[in-house]
Amino acid sequence: MTVALDKLKYEIKDPALATLGKQRIEWAGREMPVLRQIRDRFAQEKPFAGIRLVACCHVTTETAHLAIALKAGGADAVLIASNPLSTQDDVAASLVVDHGIPVFAIKGEDNATYNKHVQIALDHRPNIIIDDGSDVVATLIQERQNQIADLIGTTEETTTGIVRLQAMLKDGVLTFPAVNVNDADTKHFFDNRYGTGQSTLDGIVRATNILLAGKTVIVAGYGWCGKGTALRARGMGANVIVTEIDPIKAIEAVMDGFRVLPMAEAAPQGDIFITVTGNKHVIRSEHFDVMKDGAIVCNSGHFDIEIDLKSLKSKAAEVKNVRPFTEQYKLNSGKSVVVIGEGRLVNLAAAEGHPSAVMDMSFANQAMACEYLVKNKGKLAPGLHSIPVEVDKEIARLKLQAMGISVDTLTPEQVEYINSWTSGT
Numbered sequence: 001m002t003v004a005l006d007k008l009k010y011e012i013k014d015p016a017l018a019t020l021g022k023q024r025i026e027w028a029g030r031e032m033p034v035l036r037q038i039r040d041r042f043a044q045e046k047p048f049a050g051i052r053l054v055a056c057c058h059v060t061t062e063t064a065h066l067a068i069a070l071k072a073g074g075a076d077a078v079l080i081a082s083n084p085l086s087t088q089d090d091v092a093a094s095l096v097v098d099h100g101i102p103v104f105a106i107k108g109e110d111n112a113t114y115n116k117h118v119q120i121a122l123d124h125r126p127n128i129i130i131d132d133g134s135d136v137v138a139t140l141i142q143e144r145q146n147q148i149a150d151l152i153g154t155t156e157e158t159t160t161g162i163v164r165l166q167a168m169l170k171d172g173v174l175t176f177p178a179v180n181v182n183d184a185d186t187k188h189f190f191d192n193r194y195g196t197g198q199s200t201l202d203g204i205v206r207a208t209n210i211l212l213a214g215k216t217v218i219v220a221g222y223g224w225c226g227k228g229t230a231l232r233a234r235g236m237g238a239n240v241i242v243t244e245i246d247p248i249k250a251i252e253a254v255m256d257g258f259r260v261l262p263m264a265e266a267a268p269q270g271d272i273f274i275t276v277t278g279n280k281h282v283i284r285s286e287h288f289d290v291m292k293d294g295a296i297v298c299n300s301g302h303f304d305i306e307i308d309l310k311s312l313k314s315k316a317a318e319v320k321n322v323r324p325f326t327e328q329y330k331l332n333s334g335k336s337v338v339v340i341g342e343g344r345l346v347n348l349a350a351a352e353g354h355p356s357a358v359m360d361m362s363f364a365n366q367a368m369a370c371e372y373l374v375k376n377k378g379k380l381a382p383g384l385h386s387i388p389v390e391v392d393k394e395i396a397r398l399k400l401q402a403m404g405i406s407v408d409t410l411t412p413e414q415v416e417y418i419n420s421w422t423s424g425t
């Protein structure tokens with residue numbers, strides 16, 4: 001399609017990057033058959049006709065396919081970046097130039113620019129918000145109460161965002177429906193476990209070119225992201241130690257064959273530290289003090305506060321870039337600590353994020369969650385709602401179909417048996 005750029009509002013690095021972005025978006029699409037099928041259906045049914053939509057996401061090749069699918073469905077969509085280091089500038093350019101989608105995202109943008117983009121997104125007066133960390137929703141509640149009446153609902157696919165929405169619900173300020181995409185089985189089983197596991201280590205290796213085999217890797221947090229990260233690190237020959245605050249998750253890590261220690265005891269032993277908790281200052285001053293010289297620290301949680309970088313900087317006599325996305329903090333004690341990706345998501349800051357095949361299901365959930373909100377406008381109570389089980393299973397069915405895999409079906413006799421409480425023998 002030909003886009004009249006002078007009539008389209010956007011803020012990207014350079015429209016001239018569109019050719020490369022288009023090529024990369026097309027390559028990612030090879031691994032996204034589920035979203036492609038949903039896009040084709042949306043193009044016929046137009047479920048978002050007349051709907052103003054804002055998406056605050058990592059602007060990557062995979063996100064591009066979600067944005068294209070939503071536009072195919074008739075949405076008047078605006079896309080902003082949820083993370084300043086994850087934006088792929090060529091992808092942003094292609095979405096603007098080749099698809100006419102307003103994008104406000106520049107790799108490396110500062111907090112002031114990010115906050116400006118959130119305001120621009122809200123100026124769109126969205127009916128649907130796709131959020132990644134709940135920043136847009138939080139800003140709407142805090143600063144744009146008059147626009148809540150326009151909102152049909154929001155979708156959220158990060159653990160951090162769900163925690164924030166739960167806090168909003170507890171405080172009585174979540175007065176509209178929010179769909180918890182994060183807890184869909186076809187999201188967290190695959191995105192959090194397989195996606196985060198592979199892409200986190202990809203970011204570490206790209207940034208440092210170190211050998212993982214034989215290293216001691218500390219994984220802070222044993223949720224689904226932590227499980228995937230620990231599993232993949234062990235698979236590459238690392239000795240993995242898990243830190244946790246939840247006794248159930250801790251015992252699960254032990255039964256999965258990992259050592260479990262408090263961070264204070266793990267800190268002197270680690271060569272590489274990976275935070276995946278969603279909380280703040282998981283690695284802090286007292287931990288830096290006892291780390292090995294040259295210890296590598298990174299984050300694969302959502303926000304850049306899991307590592308207390310302010311404390312680390314206060315201890316540093318010198319901070320210098322030693323490789324792309326890699327900074328060495330030379331401490332006053334003489335030791336050094338290496339930080340990857342400024343403490344932001346290492347898989348997106350230093351690599352390309354999750355593989356397309358993983359995001360295919362995550363973004364299929366996002367797309368269908370938006371459709372679910374529109375179809376049920378005015379029927380859903382305020383608060384958090386799970387993805388309907390039938391939607392989750394449909395996404396899994398489409399994925400299996402695309403992979404050429406068939407599964408069994410119950411016989412009539414089995415259906416009768418499993419649905420009868422009197423059948424026990």
